[in-house]
Amino acid sequence: MSTETLASGLETALPTTLFRFATAGSVDDGKSTLVGRLLHDSKAILADTLDAVARTSADRGFGGEKGGIDLALLTDGLRAEREQGITIDVAYRYFATDRRSFILADCPGHVQYTKNTVTGASTADAVVVLIDARKGVLEQTRRHLSVLQLLRVAHVIVAVNKIDLVDFSEQVFRDIEADVQKVARELGLGSDGVADLLVVPVSALDGDNVVDRSERTPWYTGPALLEVLETLPAADELEAELESFRFPVQLVIRPQGALAPDAVAAGLDVEAYRDYRAYAGQITEGSVKLGDEVSVISPGHEPRTTTVIGIDFAGQSLEEAAAPQSVAIRLADEIDIARGDTIAAAGTVRESTADLYASLAWLSPKPLREGQKVLVKHGTRTVQALVRNVTGKLDLATFNVEPASNLELNDIGHAQLRLSAPLPLENYLHHRRTGAFLVIDPIDGNTLAAGLVKDHPGDHEDERYVI
Amino acid sequence: MSTYTTEESTVEVAAAVDAPSAERLSSLDTLESEAIHIIREVVAEFEKPALLFSGGKDSVVMLHLATKAFWPGKVPFPVLHVDTGHNFPEVIDFRDRTVERLGLKLVVGSVQEFIDRGELAERADGTRNPLQTVPLLDAIQRNKFDAVFGGGRRDEDKARAKERILSLRDEFGQWDPRNQRPELWNLYNGRHTVGQHVRAFPISNWTELDIWRYIERENIELPSLYYAHEREVFARDGMWRAVGEVSQPLPNEDVITKLVRYRTVGDMSCTGAVESDARTVADVVVEVAASTLTERGATRADDRISEAAMEDRKKDGYF
Numbered sequence A: 001m002s003t004e005t006l007a008s009g010l011e012t013a014l015p016t017t018l019f020r021f022a023t024a025g026s027v028d029d030g031k032s033t034l035v036g037r038l039l040h041d042s043k044a045i046l047a048d049t050l051d052a053v054a055r056t057s058a059d060r061g062f063g064g065e066k067g068g069i070d071l072a073l074l075t076d077g078l079r080a081e082r083e084q085g086i087t088i089d090v091a092y093r094y095f096a097t098d099r100r101s102f103i104l105a106d107c108p109g110h111v112q113y114t115k116n117t118v119t120g121a122s123t124a125d126a127v128v129v130l131i132d133a134r135k136g137v138l139e140q141t142r143r144h145l146s147v148l149q150l151l152r153v154a155h156v157i158v159a160v161n162k163i164d165l166v167d168f169s170e171q172v173f174r175d176i177e178a179d180v181q182k183v184a185r186e187l188g189l190g191s192d193g194v195a196d197l198l199v200v201p202v203s204a205l206d207g208d209n210v211v212d213r214s215e216r217t218p219w220y221t222g223p224a225l226l227e228v229l230e231t232l233p234a235a236d237e238l239e240a241e242l243e244s245f246r247f248p249v250q251l252v253i254r255p256q257g258a259l260a261p262d263a264v265a266a267g268l269d270v271e272a273y274r275d276y277r278a279y280a281g282q283i284t285e286g287s288v289k290l291g292d293e294v295s296v297i298s299p300g301h302e303p304r305t306t307t308v309i310g311i312d313f314a315g316q317s318l319e320e321a322a323a324p325q326s327v328a329i330r331l332a333d334e335i336d337i338a339r340g341d342t343i344a345a346a347g348t349v350r351e352s353t354a355d356l357y358a359s360l361a362w363l364s365p366k367p368l369r370e371g372q373k374v375l376v377k378h379g380t381r382t383v384q385a386l387v388r389n390v391t392g393k394l395d396l397a398t399f400n401v402e403p404a405s406n407l408e409l410n411d412i413g414h415a416q417l418r419l420s421a422p423l424p425l426e427n428y429l430h431h432r433r434t435g436a437f438l439v440i441d442p443i444d445g446n447t448l449a450a451g452l453v454k455d456h457p458g459d460h461e462d463e464r465y466v467i
Numbered sequence B: 001m002s003t004y005t006t007e008e009s010t011v012e013v014a015a016a017v018d019a020p021s022a023e024r025l026s027s028l029d030t031l032e033s034e035a036i037h038i039i040r041e042v043v044a045e046f047e048k049p050a051l052l053f054s055g056g057k058d059s060v061v062m063l064h065l066a067t068k069a070f071w072p073g074k075v076p077f078p079v080l081h082v083d084t085g086h087n088f089p090e091v092i093d094f095r096d097r098t099v100e101r102l103g104l105k106l107v108v109g110s111v112q113e114f115i116d117r118g119e120l121a122e123r124a125d126g127t128r129n130p131l132q133t134v135p136l137l138d139a140i141q142r143n144k145f146d147a148v149f150g151g152g153r154r155d156e157d158k159a160r161a162k163e164r165i166l167s168l169r170d171e172f173g174q175w176d177p178r179n180q181r182p183e184l185w186n187l188y189n190g191r192h193t194v195g196q197h198v199r200a201f202p203i204s205n206w207t208e209l210d211i212w213r214y215i216e217r218e219n220i221e222l223p224s225l226y227y228a229h230e231r232e233v234f235a236r237d238g239m240w241r242a243v244g245e246v247s248q249p250l251p252n253e254d255v256i257t258k259l260v261r262y263r264t265v266g267d268m269s270c271t272g273a274v275e276s277d278a279r280t281v282a283d284v285v286v287e288v289a290a291s292t293l294t295e296r297g298a299t300r301a302d303d304r305i306s307e308a309a310m311e312d313r314k315k316d317g318y319f
Helices: A003-012 A031-041 A047-059 A072-077 A081-086 A113-122 A139-150 A170-187 A225-231 A235-240 A261-265 B009-017 B027-045 B057-070 B087-102 B113-118 B130-144 B206-220 B281-290 B295-299 B309-315
Strands: A017-024 A090-094 A099-108 A125-132 A155-161 A197-203 A246-253 A278-282 A288-289 A295-297 A304-313 A320-322 A326-331 A342-343 A352-363 A373-378 A381-393 A400-402 A412-425 A436-440 A447-455 B049-052 B079-083 B108-110 B147-149 B166-169 B199-200 B228-238 B238-244 B257-263 B272-275
Touching: A017 A031, A017 A113, A017 B027, A031 A072, A031 A090, A031 A099, A031 A125, A031 A225, A047 A072, A090 A155, A090 B228, A099 A113, A099 A225, A099 B309, A113 A125, A113 A139, A113 A352, A113 A447, A125 A139, A139 A155, A139 A352, A139 A412, A155 A170, A155 A225, A170 A197, A197 A225, A197 B228, A235 A304, A235 B079, A246 B027, A261 B087, A278 B027, A288 A304, A304 A320, A326 B027, A352 A436, A381 B009, B027 B057, B027 B147, B027 B199, B049 B057, B057 B087, B057 B206, B079 B087, B079 B113, B079 B130, B087 B108, B108 B113, B108 B130, B238 B272
Parallel strands: A017 A099, A017 A125, A125 A155, A155 A197, B049 B079, B049 B147, B079 B108, B147 B199
Antiparallel strands: A090 A099, A246 A278, A246 A342, A278 A326, A288 A320, A295 A304, A295 A342, A304 A326, A352 A412, A352 A447, A373 A381, A373 A436, A381 A400, A381 A412, A436 A447, B166 B199, B228 B238, B228 B257, B257 B272
C-alpha cells in the first residue's frame, strides 16, 4: 500500500471488509499476468520482490530491446514446480485497497482444472474466468463455468483478456460476450437469482480495465475489474441476511471452575461462572439475537426447542450475532448438546435424513465405486456412509448427464449414499454451508470428493433418484 | 450489533446496538472469526494439540486468539518453544511471563542440548534457525502431539502461499507440496494415521498489516524489541545486526548506536533490525502500511540463502 492510499484510508477511518475471489484459466490466457497486474497496480508488491522479478525478467530477455517487467513472474511457483514443470494447485495471495482486503485463490488451469477450480471456488465470493480474446470461448471455458454454476459461486466475472491483441475491437468483444451468455443460459448460470455474470474486456499486459477504466475501449462503459471486486456483495454478507439461522456446535465450553487465570485476574466473577456452559461455533448463515427460539438438532432426538439467553464472545455479551461470527451460545434449558449437533432457528430445519442425494466433484486418483464405504463430514459431524449407486456423470463440455457406475479424478457426478446416522442435510442451492460436505477415505484419511447436497429425499418418491 | 465503546454520545451507541445487523464485519473481525473457528476445530478433533510459541508477534496473536476461543475457560493445550539458544533475552522473559499469566504448560525443545549431545552441528554461518527442525520433531514425538498450531501466514513466502491451513506431515515431519488435500469450504479434514501429525495455521489468511492492526485493536502486549529503541548495531548483509553474545562484529564492521526496532523476532544470529522511530503500536501500523520491503526480505538472513529457502526447510519438517 502506498503512503497516499494509507493517508486517505486514515482520513475516512472506515474499516475495510474482506472479499475472497478466485481466478480460473490457463497460463495461455494470461492469468498469471492478470494476477501480477492486480497485485502490482494495487501496490501489493513490495520493492524487494519487484527487484527480484525485474532481475529475472532482464535475465530472460523479457520485452526484447524495450525491456520491462514480466508480471507473470510475481506468481512464479515453487522450485519443485519449476523443476518438474508442474503446477501445484491453489496459491493464495493478498492485497488491499482503501475499501477492501482481498484474498485471491490463484487456481492453475490446465492440470486438474476441476480439482483446483472446485477448491478455489468453494470459499470464493467471486471467480474471475479468463478468456483469450483471440481464441474466444473454449471447451475449457465451458468446463469452468459449469463447475462455477454447480458450486453456486455468487458472482462470475469473465475477463476477456489480450484485448490489445485484437486491436481493442468492439466486435470481437461483443461476439465473445454473446457466446459467454449463450453458455451461461445453457447452464442456467445467472438465471436463477443465485449468481450474476459480468463480462469485462481487459489487457492484463498493459493494465487496460484492470484497476482503471481504459480509454482504449471507449465502447465499454462498464466498470474496471478491480472496481467490480470492490463493490460486489461478499457471500457472507448475503448469508448473514438469510432468515435461516444455522450454528453447527463445535464444542462445549464448560470450565467447571478451571477458569482462565487472566480473566480471573481481570476481575471475572468466579461464582457467577461456576456452572457456565456455552456452545461454541461459527454461525454459518443468518443471525441470532437474545430471546430467539431455536431448535437443537441431534441424531436420535426429535428437534428440541429452547431460547437463546446468551451470546458470548471472549467476555463480551452480544445482543445479536450473524454469519460468519464465531461465538458461544447459552440456552435457557439444560439440554444434552455435543459437538456435531446443530442449533437452528426454530422450526426451519427439515427432518434429518440418512439418505443423501448428492453431486460429487471427485478429487482423488482413487476412483469411486458403488458399494464403497466412505466417511462423510458435514458441518461438525463425521459419519460413515455407503455409496449405494452412482447415478450419472456430467459431461462438462455438453452439460449432458451420462450413465456411469464410477467416478474418476476430476469427474463430477451424481450419487446416492446411505449414512450411518441421520444428518440435517439441506439443499446446497440455498445453503452453501449446510449443503456442503466432504467425502473422506476411511483408510488413509484423504479427502476424496467435494459433496453438494442436491435435494431432500422427501422431495422424491422414487427409491432411485433420477437426475 | 455488538457493544462498542466510542467517544460518541451514548444515544448513538444504543442505536447501533438496536439496529438490524446490516453492517458487515470488518476484515479483521472476519479473519478473527475464521481463526477461532479453526482453533476450535483442531481442539475438538485432535487428541493432543500444542501451540508453537516463540514470543514473536504472530505466535502472540495466535495465543490471544486461543484465549478468546475458549473464554472463560483456560487455553486447553500447552505451548511449545523451540529455543535456539540464541534468543533475545527480553523475548525469553516475555515468553515466561505470558505462560505464567495464562497458567499454561510450557514445553521447550532446545537446539543447544542437541548440539551439546552431538546430534546437531553448528553451521558455518552461525545461523541456528534451520537447526530448529530436529528439536521440534523430537518434542512433537516425545510429547505425542498430534496437532501443532503455528503462526505461519501465506503472505510471508511463496511456499507458505501454497500450504494448507491444516497441513499433514509424515513421520519425518515433511511437507509434500504435491500431495496436499484439497481444502474445501470451511470443512477441515484433520484425519491422520499413527505417526503422522498435522500443522495447523489458523492465521494463514492474515497479512503483516492485519497482525499489527489487530495488536493495536486488541491492545496486545509484545516483547519490547518490536518497538523503536536505542541499540548497538553493526551492518552486515544489508541489515542492522544487534551486538550480543552470539552476534559479534568482525574487525571491519563498525558498531554504532541506532534507533531501531525488529519486524520479526527469531534467532539473534540471523535476525536483523530496521531503522525506525516507531515507538508505539500506532506508529508501527503506519510504518508497516507504508513499508516498501517484505518482512522476511528486510530482516531474515536465513531466507536470503536462496529463493527456495523456506520451501526447502518446510519439506524437511520446519514450521
